[in-house]
Ligand SMILES: *[C@@H]1O[C@H](CO)[C@@H](O)[C@H](O)[C@H]1NC(C)=O
Ligand SMILES: *[C@@H]1O[C@H](CO)[C@@H](O)[C@H](O)[C@H]1NC(C)=O
Ligand SMILES: *[C@@H]1O[C@H](CO)[C@@H](O)[C@H](O)[C@H]1NC(C)=O
Ligand SMILES: *[C@@H]1O[C@H](CO)[C@@H](O)[C@H](O)[C@H]1NC(C)=O
Ligand SMILES: *[C@@H]1O[C@H](CO)[C@@H](O)[C@H](O)[C@H]1NC(C)=O
Ligand SMILES: *[C@@H]1O[C@H](CO)[C@@H](O)[C@H](O)[C@H]1NC(C)=O
């Protein structure tokens with residue numbers, strides 16, 4: 001009896017450090033439940049240590065309490081190690097990129113101090129436990145790239161501190177609960193690449209006033225883009241691509257003050273592009289390609305600080321507004337497969353580091369703008385199937401950055417600049433079906 005009390009006293013007393021403390025013992029129990037490659041966690045076997053604070057992957061606070069475990073990319077396999085949840089001060093648990101399998105147990109909610117839980121890239125299956133949202137301190141939850149199935153349960157509306165929720169690339173096949181709109185602390189909601197059951201984008205997401213990132217790409221979303229999303233004051237990155245969204249792009253999308261990226265490609269959006277864009281100071285990347293948009297490209301849109309504008313594969317008509325040449329950050333402009341016409345803006349490329357210009361399969365006419373490669377950055381010049389006429393500008397012959405020059409099926413004439421053939425990186429010249437004169441056919445065979 002005396003011996004029993006003595007040993008209890010010894011092992012729980014922080015003053016006497018004759019044996020491994022309780023936290024170390026819990027960690028060893030956790031390790032026993034896992035399959036660990038040879039010697040990888042050998043430091044965890046050292047029974048002469050009194051604390052685990054120097055073990056691989058462990059961080060302690062000044063009172064020698066374990067506050068963080070980082071065993072990412074360690075080839076661990078086996079079920080989620082619940083013994084970690086016995087560590088009362090554990091705030092960060094990172095097990096990403098391992099082979100943690102089976103389901104995430106309900107008792108994960110006993111990890112009460114966690115502010116960060118990263119289980120991305122593992123082999124976890126089954127539904128999310130409702131108890132997850134009982135982790136009141138949790139700010140960052142990453143369960144992406146696993147095999148979770150089911151939906152996002154209404155219980156997720158109870159998360160009290162959650163700022164980032166990453167659930168991308170799972171096998172989630174249920175519904176997306178509108179209760180997510182209740183997590184007022186949320187800044188990043190990334191649900192992309194899941195085969196959810198077809199349904200609308202929950203309009204409740206418009207209640208997430210702190211939201212900066214919303215990724216719903218390839219989530220089987222149908223129906224309209226909720227107006228409520230356009231009232232999110234901090235939204236920076238909106239990705240709704242690869243769904244089956246219909247109806248117009250809400251005109252109020254122009255009021256998103258913090259927006260830098262809008263991805264709407266590969267949907268069935270119709271109607272016209274919004275006109276009254278708020279004069280934002282941030283750079284904008286906009287991709288609404290592969291939809292059913294009609295009408296013209298609004299000059300107001302082209303006046304923004306655009307970095308890329310992709311509107312290909314729509315039914316747009318009219319001209320490309322001259323104002324786009326003032327967009328000094330424009331790198332990429334892809335407008336192919338529309339019904340656009342008229343001349344390209346004469347100053348296009350003179351004010352920005354333009355890299356990609358693809359306006360093929362339209363009805364553009366007139367000359368190729370002289371300054372497309374003013375910045376020396378143009379890599380892809382694709383003007384196939386239009387009615388461009390006149391000569392290829394001499395300046396393009398000096399455009400060392402060019403990689404692909406595809407001008408076939410136009411009305412171009414004159415001689416091809418001699419220097420064209422000496423450009424160092426060009427891997428593709430397509431010049432056929434124009435009215436060039438001179439010795440082209442002798443200079444190159446086949447490739448043009
Ligand atoms: C989980 O991993 C462990 C350890 O490698 C293995 O023994 C077990 O069979 C796996 N379980 C499942 C369901 O794959
Ligand atoms: C996860 O899902 C993929 C795709 O369905 C499947 O190939 C893989 O075997 C699954 N892995 C586990 C551990 O369930
Ligand atoms: C989880 O870990 C991965 C890989 O290191 C990282 O890319 C991701 O940002 C982490 N998640 C969170 C929420 O910090
Ligand atoms: C919404 O959040 C509040 C505060 O966290 C909570 O009391 C309430 O139960 C939640 N409602 C839903 C529907 O999740
Ligand atoms: C959240 O959004 C829905 C739909 O947009 C709305 O009906 C509801 O009142 C909002 N709830 C809160 C708490 O703001
Ligand atoms: C987008 O849609 C086009 C046309 O339907 C298709 O060819 C393309 O593969 C789609 N893109 C992706 C990334 O699925």
Ligand SMILES: *[C@@H]1O[C@H](CO)[C@@H](O)[C@H](O)[C@H]1NC(C)=O
Nearest residue numbers: 278279280281300303304305
């Ligand atoms: C937009 O803002 C820029 C810089 O703040 C300014 O130069 C430009 O005149 C403004 N345009 C409009 C239409 O208000």
Ligand SMILES: *[C@@H]1O[C@H](CO)[C@@H](O)[C@H](O)[C@H]1NC(C)=O
Nearest residue numbers: 328329351352353374375376
């Ligand atoms: C190319 O554009 C970049 C960014 O717009 C600018 O910093 C750089 O000075 C330009 N270079 C030339 C040669 O015009």
Ligand SMILES: *[C@@H]1O[C@H](CO)[C@@H](O)[C@H](O)[C@H]1NC(C)=O
Nearest residue numbers: 361384385386408409410433
């Ligand atoms: C491209 O132009 C050629 C020649 O004018 C024409 O035969 C062809 O049908 C056009 N292709 C498309 C997809 O418009």
